[in-house]
């Protein structure tokens with residue numbers, strides 16, 4: 001059994017293919033733990049042609065016997081979790097034998113969802129384009145120290161004593177500020193209690209569960225949701241989610257100290273996509289963008305919204321590599337670029353007549369940047385390739401160029417949605433020095 005503990009993060013704006021890769025890596029670890037976000041995530045696994053979309057439950061759940069932990073950094077909707085457990089159970093997955101829910105997760109209430117949606121409506125054309133799942137308001141209440149934790153649900157009196165004033169406060173905002181309907185505290189109480197019956201037995205001091213796995217000498221896989229530039233601190237603010245999505249959050253979101261993190265794998269789409277509003281320098285509004293969207297099936301797995309598409313942006317990746325301490329990249333969806341005569345990589349930005357190679361952190365400036373592209377010859381087919389030696393030369397050159405520009409070696413290459421459509425360039429668990437896509441150290 002390998003020893004390394006690995007954090008997996010999205011390096012762009014989410015939907016890079018994290019779920020697929022986590023499922024693949026789970027084969028070799030002692031547990032998988034989600035450390036942030038909530039059911040705004042949508043992680044797709046395709047196994048023997050069968051598609052499973054996970055929202056809250058870690059993407060290791062389809063590997064029998066591997067404990068899957070929802071860590072304390074996650075915001076948890078009891079109703080969404082119950083639905084997801086039931087969906088998986090109906091397909092024969094024994095969820096309860098694997099799933100652990102942290103007693104310290106913040107609870108998403110119906111009034112958080114109402115507030116999220118009311119705020120988006122009030123913002124009109126300036127809306128963030130949230131998933132409408134109550135993520136932002138729940139994190140707000142957590143930071144304001146008035147939130148409800150999963151452990152509060154264990155005692156009904158305690159739960160009600162915290163819920164009633166909180167819903168009253170939410171209703172004040174909903175009715176007086178947003179002119180919306182109030183939410184019933186009693187109905188929320190009943191709905192959550194009912195949902196809790198389904199997973200109450202899975203609640204634990206999750207940090208101790210993970211610690212026990214570590215003490216057995218087994219690896220821990222930390223599963224990130226969303227992507228680096230949706231990070232509340234490091235992303236394209238305010239067009240971000242409300243959690244820290246970068247690798248540093250793996251520690252605080254699970255209760256495992258930072259020295260437990262030995263490797264960070266950055267999941268990176270071979271091009272770029274984004275759902276919702278916000279700056280996106282390489283976005284394509286033309287036929288090429290449509291071709292990427294169609295070939296890549298770029299529609300949100302949770303909301304069904306079309307994803308905005310564009311070429312690979314080396315500037316954002318370089319910043320992502322630094323902010324996450326990336327040890328390796330997993331380049332996904334290379335097959336979506338199959339058949340293009342040429343492919344482009346953004347290597348610099350232009351702003352007010354100046355050219356520069358560092359991504360600005362100010363979203364207003366980023367919005368005004370124009371991409372400067374390098375064009376490379378395309379290739380025929382990479383779909384399904386599992387051995388890098390079988391890649392067309394032009395595809396290999398693309399990988400080498402990505403590595404050069406980002407400054408991080410590619411560990412894994414994904415060439416299709418299926419579990420087995422993956423090539424290993426550098427084993428993410430190995431201690432050996434990584435080679436580049438050309439096979440050089």
Ligand code: GDP
Pocket residue numbers: 010014015016017018019020041042043044045046296297301332333334335336414415416417418
């Ligand atoms: P996540 O949120 O990062 O887990 O990514 P999503 O599951 O939301 O979106 C990624 C989509 O791409 C899913 O539909 C996957 O099945 C699919 N996918 C993952 N890797 C590949 C790949 O290498 N090639 C292709 N064509 N599809 C992929």
Ligand code: IMO
Pocket residue numbers: 010013014015016040041042043128129130131132133134135136224225226227230239240241242275276277
């Ligand atoms: P996975 O884990 C892509 C985006 C939303 C919106 C912004 C804020 O599947 O990669 P929120 O509901 O979180 O307050 O919305 O963040 N967003 C995602 N985009 N993939 C995701 O998750 C996302 N989760 C949130 O579209 O722009």
Ligand code: MG
Pocket residue numbers: 014015016041042043044301
């Ligand atoms: Mg997704």
